[in-house]
Amino acid sequence: MMLVEHAHGTDGTGVVYFPIHPRHGQCLVSLVGLSAAVKLSKAYGGQTIILPKCRAIYRARRNAEVMRMAEAGMSNRNIAQAVCLTERQVRNVLAK
Known part of the structure; x- marks a missing residue:
């Protein structure tokens, strides 16, 4: 839900980029933590995904x-x- 809230924010597009190699200081890491970002990047690394509004x-x-x-x-x-x-x-x- 943190990703959804960030992606849609104020008039957001719902788009989130998943880095291939997540590092501290990146948006994804600051939102979900390094451990979760690594897991997400294993599945979606290098992709830009549109998240539903939920x-x-x-x-x-x-x-x-x-x-x-x-x-x-x-x-x-x-x-x-x-x-x-x-x-x-x-x-x-x-x-x-």
Whole structure:
């Protein structure tokens, strides 16, 4: 998910380059650590890959956060502002 978040960022394209020989200081290494970068590079080294947005995963995380905030006693208005939803969307999440 760190790669997805980085790749899509603010108006990102979803593109990630996997170096053939990952080293400290490279973006991939800073995101996932050297050990994971080495494993990824063994499989994808030298390739540029477009990653999916994983909207369903983000939605599930956001909804769990909405539920946690509601259980903590926050108002729907404050929850909506915190997670960038409308109050109606917050109510819909809480109704599930």
